[in-house]
Amino acid sequence: MTKYHVKTMINGDPAEFLCGTEQTVLDCLRDELGLTGSKEGCSSGDCGACSITLDGRLVCACLVLGVETEGKDIETIEGVADGDDLHPIQKHFLQEAALQCGICTPGFIVAAKALLAENPSPTETETRYWLAGNLCRCTGYDKIVTAVMNAAAEMRGE
Amino acid sequence: MSDLQFSSPKSVKEAVKILFAAKGKAKVLAGGTDLLVQLRAGRMTGSMIVDIKNIPELRSIKKEKNGFTVGAAVSGAELGAHKAINKAWPGVVEGLELIGSTQIQGRASLGGNLCNGSPAADSVPGLIAAGATCKIAGPKGLRTAKVEDIVLGPGKTSLKAGEFVVSFFLPTRPKRSGDAYLRFIPRTEMDIAVVGASVSLTLDKAGVCSDARVSLGAVAPKPLLVAKAARAIVGTKVDDEALTQLSLAASAACDPIDDKRGTVEYRTKVAGVLARRAATIALERARGN
Ligand SMILES: Cc1cc2nc3c(=O)[nH]c(=O)nc-3n(C[C@H](O)[C@H](O)[C@H](O)COP(=O)(O)OP(=O)(O)OC[C@H]3O[C@@H](n4cnc5c(N)ncnc54)[C@H](O)[C@@H]3O)c2cc1C
Ligand code: FES
Ligand code: FES
Numbered sequence: 296m297t298k299y300h301v302k303t304m305i306n307g308d309p310a311e312f313l314c315g316t317e318q319t320v321l322d323c324l325r326d327e328l329g330l331t332g333s334k335e336g337c338s339s340g341d342c343g344a345c346s347i348t349l350d351g352r353l354v355c356a357c358l359v360l361g362v363e364t365e366g367k368d369i370e371t372i373e374g375v376a377d378g379d380d381l382h383p384i385q386k387h388f389l390q391e392a393a394l395q396c397g398i399c400t401p402g403f404i405v406a407a408k409a410l411l412a413e414n415p416s417p418t419e420t421e422t423r424y425w426l427a428g429n430l431c432r433c434t435g436y437d438k439i440v441t442a443v444m445n446a447a448a449e450m451r452g453e
Numbered sequence: 454m455s456d457l458q459f460s461s462p463k464s465v466k467e468a469v470k471i472l473f474a475a476k477g478k479a480k481v482l483a484g485g486t487d488l489l490v491q492l493r494a495g496r497m498t499g500s501m502i503v504d505i506k507n508i509p510e511l512r513s514i515k516k517e518k519n520g521f522t523v524g525a526a527v528s529g530a531e532l533g534a535h536k537a538i539n540k541a542w543p544g545v546v547e548g549l550e551l552i553g554s555t556q557i558q559g560r561a562s563l564g565g566n567l568c569n570g571s572p573a574a575d576s577v578p579g580l581i582a583a584g585a586t587c588k589i590a591g592p593k594g595l596r597t598a599k600v601e602d603i604v605l606g607p608g609k610t611s612l613k614a615g616e617f618v619v620s621f622f623l624p625t626r627p628k629r630s631g632d633a634y635l636r637f638i639p640r641t642e643m644d645i646a647v648v649g650a651s652v653s654l655t656l657d658k659a660g661v662c663s664d665a666r667v668s669l670g671a672v673a674p675k676p677l678l679v680a681k682a683a684r685a686i687v688g689t690k691v692d693d694e695a696l697t698q699l700s701l702a703a704s705a706a707c708d709p710i711d712d713k714r715g716t717v718e719y720r721t722k723v724a725g726v727l728a729r730r731a732a733t734i735a736l737e738r739a740r741g742n
Contacts, residue, residue, distance in 0.1 A: 296456050316457040316502055317492060339490050343556055352530060352559040358489045359560070360482075362459045363504055406555065427641075428554020 299362045305330070306374025314361035321345045321356035323364075324371060332372035332401045336430070343429030346402040346409075347371050353409040355428075372401035375408060383449045384408055387442040395433035403429050407443045415451055419444060458501040465510055465590050465619055471503055473592045477614035479503050483511075483526040484560030486553065487569040510619055511564070514538060520624040525564025525587070525617075533558070542623055543738060544632030544651055544731075548579035551636060564618045567600065570608040573671035577604070578651035579634040581668035581678050585623050591616035601668070604675040627664075629656040631738025633731045636670070637723050639714065646671040647715040650703065650727035652735045654686065660740075662686045667699065667732075672707040672724045679706045682728060691736050696729050703728035 298313045305328070312327040319338075324330040324347075336342035338357045345356040348370040356371075375382045384407050387393070394400045403426065410417060410425045417425065422443050423436075431439060462468040472479050479501040482488055491497040505511050511526040514535050521538055529549045532538060539546050552561045552575050566576045567587075580600040587603065589596050592615045600621070603610050612618070632653035638644035649670030657663045667682040685698035704725035711717050 297458060299459060316459040319489065319493075338493055340486055340553065340557055343554065346556055349559070352528070353556050354559040355556045357493075358485050358557075360459070360485065360489070360502070360504075363461075363482075363485075363506070365461070409555075425555050428556045 299365075301361055301365050303364045303367055303369055305369045306371060310369075312361065316360065316362055318361045319357050320347070320349075320359045320361045320364050320369070323361035324356060324369075327361075330371055330373050333405075334398050334401055336398060336402075341428075341430070342399070342402070343406060343426075344399050344402040346405040346429065348405065348409055351412075353406055370405070372405050375404055382408065382446075384411070384443065384446040387446040387449070388439070391438045391442040391445065393434060393438040393442040399429060399431040399433075403431070403439055403443075407446070410443070411447050411450060415447060417444075417447060456500070459504070460501065461504040461507050463507055465508055468503060468505055468508060468617065469590050469592060469615065471501075472615040472617065475501050475503075475615075481505055481568070481617045483562040483565040484528060484557075485565075486557050486561045487565055487571075505617065517622075520622055522588075523563065523621045523623065525620055526562045529558035529561050530555075532563070538623075541626070542579075542583055542632060544634045544653060544735065545576070545579040545583050545585070545623065548576040548634040548649075548651065551575045551634070563621055567603055568610055568612065568618060570604050570606070570610050570675075572604070572607055572673060572675050573646040573649065574604075574676065575634070575636055575646055575649055575670065577676040578649050578668035578670040579632065580621060580623075581676055582632055582634075582651040582653040582666045583623055584653070584666055585621050587621050588619045589616050590619050595619075597622075601676070601678045606674040626653075627655050629658075629739050629742055630654065631735040631740075631742060633734035633738065635727050635731045635734070637727055645714065648672055648709075648720055648723045648727050649676075650724060650731045652728065652732040654691070654732065654735050654739055656691075656736075656739050660690050662689055662691050662695075665732075667703065667728060669703060669706065669724055669728065672709040672720050674708070677706055679703055679728075682706065686732065691732065696732060699732055700725035700729040 334344035336344035634651040636646040636649040654665040665683040682702035689695035709720040
């Protein structure tokens with residue numbers, strides 16, 4: 296099978312991998328690079344558990360081919376915390392108990408971070424719409440939305 | 454599994470060459486939000502994927518003398534962030550922006566939405582109502598086609614082997630013009646249209662409608678241009694009676710399917726209601742321009 300050699304930046308560091316055409320970047324992150332933080336819920340763009348950013352744009356890693364990411368900047372959940380220091384969004388997820396099984400959590404955190412980068416003061420409605428592509432089967436969403444709103448406030452210095 | 458090849462041309466010319474050499478066995482990849490789902494489900498045919506996103510022409514939005522050129526692979530997020538297009542063609546932008554979630558918006562394109570050939574594609578009625586055309590590249594060179602002539606039926610387009618859409622052209626409209634797209638789905642996000650309706654219209658100085666186009670999605674095997682519904686409002690002040698006639702003409706044009714999202718009767722009725730509401734919004738926008 297034809298394999299392609301792909302060079303990217305992942306969470307600020309150069310990363311290279313070999314992949315076949317049909318492998319998604321989610322497959323590559325998890326199976327070729329051992330970055331298993333991004334989760335596979337549906338593999339069809341519906342659940343958001345695989346959320347990453349590609350050149351700063353929030354996307355589903357399950358709907359991007361590995362070969363497409365040549366020369367691109369990828370950010371994953373592994374790059375959200377600064378060493379042992381959790382990102383405010385992560386801290387507020389813990390504080391609010393915004394997770395149970397945790398499968399959806401990396402996707403929510405990556406998506407929320409992208410939201411706050413674009414709009415530091417989202418309303419609750421804006422937050423809910425932005426996160427509409429992230430599904431959680433455990434928490435019922437309220438705690439997730441509260442965690443994001445509280446993190447936004449902290450990040451604004453309130 | 455067969456050996457699936459990948460290529461990522463940097464120019465339209467190079468893409469044409471690759472697609473020609475692949476003899477109809479290559480699939481064009483834009484945002485991949487339809488294609489990758491099909492690939493994963495084993496429903497994609499072909500032995501090569503040609504990513505067209507690295508061709509500058511397919512990714513740019515340009516203001517021309519007489520309108521806008523929008524690259525076929527421009528994403529919903531990119532189109533939504535373009536102020537001048539939002540102002541000129543809000544109905545076209547709202548069609549593309551309704552697609553999927555924030556994540557899907559990061560990738561989904563007008564070209565992919567059209568060429569996937571779904572009768573329910575959300576951005577297509579807006580393009581048809583706008584009178585948009587598309588520039589198509591292929592082995593015989595470039596040609597231009599009306600958007601309403603591309604989709605022939607579910608999953609079928611009039612594109613020939615080796616052809617792909619390079620860009621869309623949205624003409625400049627006269628003053629006092631407005632457009633709008635509305636879709637009906639059973640929830641507020643992430644669903645397939647039961648009905649979609651788009652109206653674009655222009656008023657003269659006296660507030661009489663001088664030009665209109667009406668398009669419906671999800672109510673027939675392909676998105677429809679409904680000339681009769683447009684004729685119902687041209688020459689009127691788009692008053693109650695004219696809107697009722699537009700609504701009746703829209704319903705009469707429907708030839709929908711029965712499925713869990715809506716029965717034939719339901720879709721037919723909703724098409725009339727949505728067309729009327731879209732016309733009302735387009736009218737307000739035209740008055741404000
Ligand atoms: C979770 C989810 C939600 C969705 N919600 C909606 C929705 O609400 N409304 C809706 O209408 N759709 C929806 N879709 C479908 C899809 O996102 C849209 O149809 C989108 O616009 C496809 O664009 P793309 O760039 O991703 O196309 P791709 O997947 O890249 O391509 C789609 C098809 O078009 C062909 N193609 C692409 N570009 C060109 C071109 N320039 N020239 C010739 N052929 C081309 C490809 O070969 C392929 O056959 C959804 C999909 C997902 C996964
Ligand atoms: S795994 Fe990608 S959206 Fe569900
Ligand atoms: S915590 Fe289990 S799916 Fe969200």
